[in-house]
Amino acid sequence: MNHKLEIRDVTKTFKTEEGELMALDRFNVGVKPSEFLCIIGPSGCGKSTLLRLIAGLDEPSSGAIILDGKELKGPSPDRGMVFQEYSLFPWRTVLKNVTFGLELQKMEKQERYRIAKEYIELVGLKGFENMYPYELSGGMKQRVAIARAIAPEPSILLMDEPFGSVDAQTRNVLQEELLEIWQRTKKTILFVTHSVDEAVYLADRVAVMTARPGNLIKCASIDIPRPRKRTSVEANEFREKLLMWLSLERSKVQD
Amino acid sequence: MLKNRVLQFLNRRGVVEVISLCVAILIWEMVAVFVIKDKGILPSPHVVFLTYFELLDLMPMDICTSLLHFAIGLGAGAVVGITVGMLMGWFKAANRALDSIIEVLRPIPPLAWIPFAIIWIGLTHSAAGFIVFIGAVFPILINTYTGFREVDKTYIDAAKVLGCEKESKLIRLVAIPFSLPYIATGIRVGMGVGWMCLVAAEYFGVSRYGLGYRLLCIFFPLQMMDKVVAYMILLGLIALVLDRVFRYFVEERLLKWKKGMVTQ
Numbered sequence: 001m002n003h004k005l006e007i008r009d010v011t012k013t014f015k016t017e018e019g020e021l022m023a024l025d026r027f028n029v030g031v032k033p034s035e036f037l038c039i040i041g042p043s044g045c046g047k048s049t050l051l052r053l054i055a056g057l058d059e060p061s062s063g064a065i066i067l068d069g070k071e072l073k074g075p076s077p078d079r080g081m082v083f084q085e086y087s088l089f090p091w092r093t094v095l096k097n098v099t100f101g102l103e104l105q106k107m108e109k110q111e112r113y114r115i116a117k118e119y120i121e122l123v124g125l126k127g128f129e130n131m132y133p134y135e136l137s138g139g140m141k142q143r144v145a146i147a148r149a150i151a152p153e154p155s156i157l158l159m160d161e162p163f164g165s166v167d168a169q170t171r172n173v174l175q176e177e178l179l180e181i182w183q184r185t186k187k188t189i190l191f192v193t194h195s196v197d198e199a200v201y202l203a204d205r206v207a208v209m210t211a212r213p214g215n216l217i218k219c220a221s222i223d224i225p226r227p228r229k230r231t232s233v234e235a236n237e238f239r240e241k242l243l244m245w246l247s248l249e250r251s252k253v254q255d
Numbered sequence: 256m257l258k259n260r261v262l263q264f265l266n267r268r269g270v271v272e273v274i275s276l277c278v279a280i281l282i283w284e285m286v287a288v289f290v291i292k293d294k295g296i297l298p299s300p301h302v303v304f305l306t307y308f309e310l311l312d313l314m315p316m317d318i319c320t321s322l323l324h325f326a327i328g329l330g331a332g333a334v335v336g337i338t339v340g341m342l343m344g345w346f347k348a349a350n351r352a353l354d355s356i357i358e359v360l361r362p363i364p365p366l367a368w369i370p371f372a373i374i375w376i377g378l379t380h381s382a383a384g385f386i387v388f389i390g391a392v393f394p395i396l397i398n399t400y401t402g403f404r405e406v407d408k409t410y411i412d413a414a415k416v417l418g419c420e421k422e423s424k425l426i427r428l429v430a431i432p433f434s435l436p437y438i439a440t441g442i443r444v445g446m447g448v449g450w451m452c453l454v455a456a457e458y459f460g461v462s463r464y465g466l467g468y469r470l471l472c473i474f475f476p477l478q479m480m481d482k483v484v485a486y487m488i489l490l491g492l493i494a495l496v497l498d499r500v501f502r503y504f505v506e507e508r509l510l511k512w513k514k515g516m517v518t519q
Contacts, residue, residue, distance in 0.1 A: 052412075055412075055416050056415075057412050057415060057416070075415045075416050075418070075420065076418060077416075077417060077418040080416070080417075081412075081413070081416040083409055083412070083413060085409050086409075087409045087410065087412070087413040089410060089413075089414075089429070089432070090512050090513075091432040091433065091435070091512045092432075092512075100414070100417050100419075100428075101417035101418055104417060104418040104419055104424070105418065132511065132512040133512075134512065134513075148417070149416075152417065152418065
């Protein structure tokens, strides 16, 4: 199959004081073009590590990560990333945060302002261009972070529990908005979460991970038609399945 | 009714502050005039006030000279302190190489450098500037260093993912703007320490003018205590103005993004 992104036999070990810690063990997964893939797993299962490897912030100990047919080395603007914590530069306005990546591409000032404004509008923050991050709510900050990540037109968007620190209502709204942006931009999205609800609502496919060393136990398509209803029978059935896989994993850890 | 009116009046901005200041001056006046009765020991405020009129000719030149010494020292302190602080904060090797040297030099009181200031630089404005520099450089250095060390790793990661890979760019686009509040604090503290060193730095006669020189080398030997007090107050007021001007420019203009993040 033609994969947009392919993780091939990726192992990652960290050196700690008590010896080596294996975060990922021969991990394999492929992401199709324009697919929305959720990676779900217990805390500490190495899902953030995986995302950092794809982003190029860390290097795999062995194995290869292939994007658009080319093996990745180091970070580059062809992968956008939205972080779990608020990562907006507090000394820059909303507009200047979004233009950050464009500035580095040596784009002309007018051009980058025009593009940045488009993306700010896309995430629904028109009129907030000249605000500083401290003036925004948590949900608004993450919207700006999304705009900043996709403004340089990356070919894949990596999201590391981006809605983990906002309240439940805002979270639902942000999820809906993200789906809208995804449908409009046709971006490939790799979304890490520990929320079963979030995965079932968002993903085309969900990858379930084990903990320590991180590995894939299950990869399943979610064939619920969109737009989805959070409370539909199919969604509940899938949730049940996911929870079962995750709890099987938990009991294995306890044994 | 009357009580409410009084309370309302007191609640107005600046009222309590002005009243307390007036009371303090009044007590000083009473003590000087009725208790001490000797203006060689405690000159009274109204005498000091009148003294300023006698000093009108001297003050401008003294202030300018002192500000020159201060500017030399603070300028050099900022350049050296910020540069070295940035290097130490960003490069572990620089920190390891320089930290012990700085920890040895830092506790030496700036005034102990006066002999070498004279031997190395001679009796010039720069020698006084050098003492101010010694006083100002360490707070600026340490604060800049702290700022660079505290740069949130998430900001660095976010910048890298957006294509900011070169270290020089990460420093310029992330570390420096992040550290600006720290650097500003360092400069403010450095200004305070430097100003304190200034008076003593002028004591050893680098020039025929200067607030410290006039106070210590002319007024005090001649027992003109009213003029000594006048210059003491002048020294305090100028430092206050410098601090306020600095705060205005830095906090209102440069650090707008910090508003609301720092508790008032």
